[in-house]
Amino acid sequence: MATTANAVRVHAFGGSDALKIESIPLPDPKDDELVVKVMAASINPVDFKIRNGTYPRVKAEHLPRTLGRDLSGVVETAGPASGFKAGDAIYAFLGPDRGGNADRVLIKPNEAAAKPKSLNHVQAAAVPLAALTAWQGLFDVGGLQAGERVLIHAGNGGVGHLAVQFAKAKGAWVATTCSGIDKNFVRGLGADQVIDYRAERFEELVEPVDLVLDLVGGEARARSWFVIKKGGRLASALGLSEADNAKATDAGVTAQMYVAKVSTAQLAEVASLIDAGKVKVEVQDVFAFKDVASAHDKLEKEHTRGKIVLDLTK
Ligand SMILES: NC(=O)c1ccc[n+]([C@@H]2O[C@H](COP(=O)([O-])OP(=O)(O)OC[C@H]3O[C@@H](n4cnc5c(N)ncnc54)[C@H](OP(=O)(O)O)[C@@H]3O)[C@@H](O)[C@H]2O)c1
Structure with missing residues (x-):
């Protein structure tokens, strides 16, 4: 079982050059938790606001911090009471205590649902938050x-x-x-x-x-x-x-x-609408994990239509 993850971290507020990809400890999942191998993760305005110090809830004393709140991936380890099994494809919206811009993440109860079947991982990662x-x-x-x-x-x-x-x-x-x-x-x-x-x-x-x-x-x-x-x-x-x-x-x-809250039930309802063809997902740009700084610059400084996603397989 993996004990570390590579994650996008911020140690001090700044421009996109403040982003570092580094190894962090990965806790063992409890009975109702999962460890997921992340295939794709999205970038949201909250990520560049935390990075540049303009997100009011995150102060300098809260750094270092892993960025990212949503992702799509495959369950590697499933606690027996998690409702999932190894190999399941899921998409998730994480609570604010962890980051999803990482190659592996711990997922807590009420954060994940089955990935919409009609979407690939890059498209699915664009959805949760x-x-x-x-x-x-x-x-x-x-x-x-x-x-x-x-x-x-x-x-x-x-x-x-x-x-x-x-x-x-x-x-x-x-x-x-x-x-x-x-x-x-x-x-x-x-x-x-x-x-x-x-x-x-x-x-x-x-x-x-x-x-x-x-x-x-x-x-x-x-x-x-x-x-x-x-x-x-x-x-x-x-x-x-x-x-x-x-x-x-x-x-x-x-x-x-309001501030958006995690909800497996709502993720499942959204997945149904997507798989029924009633909702389409627009991904404007996809960046390799190592190019996360360019992804931040794109979302923060340029016109956006739909979402920006990191592809962890690249
Ligand atoms: N409270 C929460 O839980 C929560 C959760 C998610 C997001 N948010 C916040 O909600 C905002 C939107 O998030 P997002 O992910 O949708 O951001 P986004 O993908 O960057 O989209 C922002 C959009 O706003 C448009 N825009 C800029 N100025 C505008 C104006 N005056 N009138 C109409 N449209 C304008 C931009 O269009 P152009 O590029 O064409 O200018 C862009 O398409 C962000 O500030 C984010 O931090 C809050």
């Missing part, structure tokens, strides 16, 4: 119902492109903002109204909605209060300030910030 953020924002926090109207900011991004499809699968009417270059892409995902955020003002074009899913913050959120019906909701994957809460009260809407 983004999908659960979209799912929980729309349904658990946002309470979106069939027949309601939702505005999803950044429908072209990692989270947003899945959110557009989940909302359509639920039977909602969907407006979304994105760069003009991606208008056809998000229309192809089923969006009913698409606004080029660089050239148009969504609050002048979108009729009032029941829910805004805020994946952008800043000015986009500040203008969102004007498009929500009285009694409607805003779910934000970014922080809400006192001033935001006051604006929500003035507008007669509820606003809630």
Whole structure:
């Protein structure tokens, strides 16, 4: 049984040159845990925010730290009460206490589900964190119902492109903002109204909605209060300030910030939608594990459509 893993680590905040791939201890799995050989792992904005020191929950005293929250791989060792066996293909969303940008990871209960059969490992690794953020924002926090109207900011991004499809699968009417270059892409995902955020003002074009899913913050959120019906909701994957809460009260809407949580049940539900052909996964770029710094630069500094994934087989 392997006792070490090669992992992407940060010892001090900085640019992508602060990333190191190094060997770390790999604990033995308890009865309800797994050790997984990682085939592919995704990069999310939280990874470059932790690396550059702008993620508020991770301070310098929390370093060194392994990055990465989601992955796809094959079970190597399965605890007898884990519900899996060696050789199972899984995809997983890890709790914040470990990192998934590694060649082997320990998986705890409620973090893994069977990999969608219709996806390869690179595609499957793109899904867990983004999908659960979209799912929980729309349904658990946002309470979106069939027949309601939702505005999803950044429908072209990692989270947003899945959110557009989940909302359509639920039977909602969907407006979304994105760069003009991606208008056809998000229309192809089923969006009913698409606004080029660089050239148009969504609050002048979108009729009032029941829910805004805020994946952008800043000015986009500040203008969102004007498009929500009285009694409607805003779910934000970014922080809400006192001033935001006051604006929500003035507008007669509820606003809630959330952080995505692990859930095997939701991963399984998402896998069913994917295998039923109702949800497609967009992987914009794939990088070899050793090129993780380039993957960070791409996600942090360039236009994104869908997800960036590390291929651990390369
Ligand atoms: N709370 C949580 O648990 C949680 C979980 C996941 C993500 N998040 C946060 O949610 C945000 C989105 O995550 P992600 O993974 O989807 O990021 P991503 O893949 O980098 O996508 C971000 C998208 O936002 C678009 N965008 C930028 N400015 C915009 C604007 N003013 N209006 C509309 N779209 C705009 C970008 O389009 P262009 O490239 O064309 O500009 C890009 O496609 C990040 O800030 C992330 O940290 C929070």
